[in-house]
Amino acid sequence: MAQPLAGLRIADFSHVIAGPLATQFLCLLGAEVIKVEPPQGDAMRFYTRDPERRGMAEPFIGANAGKKSVILDLKSDEGREAALAIIAQSDVFVENFRPGVAERLGLGAEALRKANPGLICCAVSGFGQDGPMRDFPAIDQVIQSVSGLMTLTGSPGNEKPLRVGFPIVDTYCALLTAFAILAAVTQQRADPEGKGQVIDVSMLDATMVMMSSVVGAMLINGTPPSRSGNRGFSGAPTADTFACADGQITIGAVQQVQVERLMAALGCEALLDDPRFATPEARMVHDEALQAALQPYFAKENSDALEARLAAAGVPAGKVRSVLDAMELEQLEGRDLFLDVPADGGRATVLNAGFRFAHDGPGHARGAPKLGEHTEEVLAALELKSAAQ
Numbered sequence: 001m002a003q004p005l006a007g008l009r010i011a012d013f014s015h016v017i018a019g020p021l022a023t024q025f026l027c028l029l030g031a032e033v034i035k036v037e038p039p040q041g042d043a044m045r046f047y048t049r050d051p052e053r054r055g056m057a058e059p060f061i062g063a064n065a066g067k068k069s070v071i072l073d074l075k076s077d078e079g080r081e082a083a084l085a086i087i088a089q090s091d092v093f094v095e096n097f098r099p100g101v102a103e104r105l106g107l108g109a110e111a112l113r114k115a116n117p118g119l120i121c122c123a124v125s126g127f128g129q130d131g132p133m134r135d136f137p138a139i140d141q142v143i144q145s146v147s148g149l150m151t152l153t154g155s156p157g158n159e160k161p162l163r164v165g166f167p168i169v170d171t172y173c174a175l176l177t178a179f180a181i182l183a184a185v186t187q188q189r190a191d192p193e194g195k196g197q198v199i200d201v202s203m204l205d206a207t208m209v210m211m212s213s214v215v216g217a218m219l220i221n222g223t224p225p226s227r228s229g230n231r232g233f234s235g236a237p238t239a240d241t242f243a244c245a246d247g248q249i250t251i252g253a254v255q256q257v258q259v260e261r262l263m264a265a266l267g268c269e270a271l272l273d274d275p276r277f278a279t280p281e282a283r284m285v286h287d288e289a290l291q292a293a294l295q296p297y298f299a300k301e302n303s304d305a306l307e308a309r310l311a312a313a314g315v316p317a318g319k320v321r322s323v324l325d326a327m328e329l330e331q332l333e334g335r336d337l338f339l340d341v342p343a344d345g346g347r348a349t350v351l352n353a354g355f356r357f358a359h360d361g362p363g364h365a366r367g368a369p370k371l372g373e374h375t376e377e378v379l380a381a382l383e384l385k386s387a388a389q
Helices: 019-027 058-064 077-088 110-113 140-147 168-190 203-212 213-221 257-268 269-273 282-286 288-301 302-311 324-329 375-381
Strands: 009-012 030-036 066-073 090-093 120-125 197-200 241-245 248-251 317-319 338-343 346-351
Touching: 009 019, 009 077, 019 030, 019 058, 019 090, 019 120, 019 168, 030 077, 058 346, 066 375, 077 110, 090 168, 110 120, 120 168, 140 168, 140 203, 168 197, 168 203, 197 203, 203 213, 203 324, 241 288, 248 302, 257 269, 257 282, 257 288, 257 302, 269 288, 302 317
Parallel strands: 009 030, 009 090, 030 066, 090 120, 120 197
Antiparallel strands: 241 248, 248 317, 338 346
């Protein structure tokens, strides 16, 4: 059996993170992705502090492994001709130009779909293809700011906006984009006439959906969300992060039975005899008092030992680790999470899709392409001359 998207060709005119990461997920599922870059290359090729990696920066490798790189100068007639030829022989066209740029280049969805009615055109932008903010430039942290996400990150009482520590908007937008493309491919294949689709993905829209757990509640009850620090979504005082003797541990005891098991494991069952702490409702009212009472018990514990003991007792718990420590967890071994691929004369480890199939699932053995590595190959197949100059 072939991979799910084997035979699907994607003309990827996107750059940096959201668009390329979306097509990377599809590439991992077997799609052929032709990455079209300007002569200077995707800007993310240079997102590195290591001067020797400029042109093949670490985040670029991770988001573009397995793709083919073609250089086209879309400001030239030859470049646009080649672009149209590549798109004409593709199933999906992805771009994240500013709204209106694709049309000015002759690559607008309406014109492309007249030539190829089955084509799926996907545009990714900061604010969408219409609306009063459509022409505003945007990157991840700008959308974090505009969406209200930065006001939710941090501890209660700290009014300083705080960015989430990785490009979470780009990442979720990429997942939503890949999901939308898969939905459109399914729709196109089921349509008797094989009609394509036009997809408009907005980073702002995606972020609001990403925050659905709090935005959805606000739509219903009218109460704006606020910072909760490390307190879990349930609001339970026993769903929080506590200091141990050698570090910190996060607990997720939200059910009565979990709280009982937590206190038994800590040796403080007697706290449940206190009416303030006996029930979920009472604990919510007296949350600060309960946490103050629990803290001395946590302070005596080794975080690794407590993590194991609570897991055995059926209490959700996890030691606070660095990303490096998390990457070394034995649990991640054998999960098909990492791929070993060629990289600039050597080897590199990149992330896989994050889910597994019993067979023919996500993954490949190809590295990220050098700038323009496949230009001649792809254009020769289209009987075109180089359009990079």
